[in-house]
Amino acid sequence: MLGLGKVDPSLYLKAFELGAHGILVTACKDDTCHFCKEHQWVEKRTKFTAQLLCGLGMDTKQFQTHFVSSQNGKEIIDIAFKMAEELRNLSS
Incomplete structure (x- = not known):
């Protein structure tokens, strides 16, 4: 999704x-983002969301x-597989 920092x-x-x-939110690293200061907005909004979810007991x-380079598909896949495994472990 383009403009991920705008996601409420x-x-x-x-x-x-x-x-x-x-x-799983994957966003551009600061130095590779095409949108000016997008990295800062993503970080701010996702940190706020994480705090809300933690407060709800999640x-x-x-x-x-x-934050990954869009040129590094393998890293994104590795992160997704790792998260999937962590979620499976939570439910067992």
Whole structure:
């Protein structure tokens, strides 16, 4: 999604309300983002969302943010597989 920093935290909360077990947010590293200061907005909003979810008793592994280069597909895949494994371990 382009402009990830514009995503309102309520959308993440809605995904959990609808049954999501986890949300993985992958955003550009600061020096590779095409959108000016987008990295800062993503960090601010996802940190706020993580605090809300923690306050609701959710495990921090259920909402993760990673800043990666869009050129490094393998890193993104590795992060996704690791998170999936962590979520499986939470439910067992």
